[in-house]
Amino acid sequence: MIHPALLRKQRLYFVLLLALIVMTAILGMATGYSSLSFDQLLPAILGQGTFKEDFILFSIRLPRILITLLAGMALALSGAILQGVTRNDLADPGIIGINSGAGVAIAVFFLFMPIEVDSFVYLLPLVALVGALGTALLIYACSYNRKTGLQPVRLVLVGIGFSTALSGVMIILVSSAEREKVDFIANWLAGNIWGTDWPFIWALLPWLLVLLPFTLYKANRLNILSLSEPIAVGIGISLEKERIVLLLAAVALAASAVSVTGGIAFIGLMAPHIAKALVGPRNQLFLPLAILIGGWLLLLADTVGRNLLEPNGIPAGIMAALIGAPYFMYLLLKK
Template identity: 45%
Template sequence: MHSVTAYSTEKKRRRRSFQVITVLIALILTAFVISMNTGAFAMSPKELLQTLFGWGNDKQELVLFQFRLPRIVVSMLIGAGLALSGAIMQGISRNALADPGILGINAGAGLVVMLYVAFFPVATGNSVFLLPMLAFGGASLTALLIYLLSYKKNEGIMPTRLILTGVAVAAGISAAMIVLTLRINPHKYQMVATWLAGSIGDTNWKHVLALLPWIVILLPYVFFKSHTMNVLSLSDMTAKGLGANVSREQIKLLAAGVGLAASSVAVSGGIGFVGLVAPHLARRLVGPKYQGLLPASALLGALLVLVADTIGRWIMQPSQIPAGIVTAVIGAPYFLYLMAKSKN
């Protein structure tokens, strides 16, 4: 009787996950179409369709294929990367408030990117492909520091200590970044300020190519580890009893999460709260099983950043609001809500 009930429950969960993922894909496609026609230069639906099939004029093709489409694709890749990174951080730490931004991972990646921008020329095409690797190095060192400070022998990662350590490390790195901005020339300062705000307005197809390998390699790996993450979400004692090498698997998944966050930050700058909000909403929609949670988180993250960037382009035309500011307006109240809820 128990096995029949469990089978029925699992079947309902899979059906709900499929329905949620289908709806999210439909919403992303809708946002994709709306975003293609959002901006100072407007096109009718007919002109947009003609341009997509190569029948538009030079200006329409320039705006759509060189400005808007790469920006839309980058938004979706960044959103998926940050959301998956957040889901990993929350899973391995068993802490609902874990997020690559809050834990300081994004700040570590950002500091290295700022150091490179401050002391080396960034006009070369190769810098676009180099920045994700540099960001990964900075984020990895930060993650290692946080991991060592929050780890306790025989008890593993301490969730509360993880958050407090991450916040402290992020604050220290942010202070270093502020000092660094005071020592660079005005032209680079403007570039850095725009990047810190989480603007993806200057992205092009090179940024897509720089970010795509990280997503293509790490995303299937994380999905492959969904069963392992289900085990790690249990207590260390239970996970070990089921045959999992907890510390080794945590380090592997942490490296994947750092890679996703760092590559995204290298391209987008300071887009925060996506890794916090998307996994939480996904967990409410599809439940705690990572087979459904991970794809739902990725799709929600892609949708969130795409919508944020579209709103930023639309709300104050012809000026633009960076996507990072829009996500902060959405994410900060949600974070405070979660903090208040966790105290109850």
């Protein structure tokens, strides 16, 4: 049973995070290369703006904000699952190579496969899932020991090795590609939010609608998996089965997110840690907060980044890395 005081605390932070997301979204809608004053913004939201205001808001700003928010949520949830399953606070889909695996698959698909405009958007998450899943299986196999089970520290080290190797593969692919396609891959690597049209939202949303409730349903299993293996087995948990199912969910969440946002790391690392610091390590309490924190962090990184240098701005992936890399080093030294 969760103490009522903790539940009240969680609800308070939940409301505060929703307010932060709304304020950041309003800031994102109002600012940019073509700014909209707050006097213009409200009529435009209500459908009473000029053609230019409606176009800027509904065709450019709003889809980008929603994509960024959904992708941040997916990355945060993926990171929380990975940290729980591996019992390693440094696990993150961007750090341990899952995002890189998805990126290589997307690069191969984009460079060498015939692209049909109607199906391209909806195929991307599936292509990314194939690449991320293959990478995750290889990392898992290299980190697993028959006698001692999954090695959490080895998983992070093997994942970093795979991430580096796959980055090399990406460079080889780019070196033999056409200029236009190279620009796309370069933007993807930098974490530049590129899927900024409504179809990308419909491509990403179903993954979250299925996997978010599924993970919350499995919250108690994650609590047990975070304990030692003998305790989990003693309680009657099928350890490997639960791990594999949850890892598949984490990989699918990360792959669907990076397929439309590019290579973004550290969101899945920071969001669960911040949520745990607020309400403790119980998954039922911190997972909903981690989801909101992840969405807000990526939304904030993108909003700040695209307004720092006009007209193109700084990619959200670079902004997230500027915050996340020092935080990763802090955790590495602390743990």
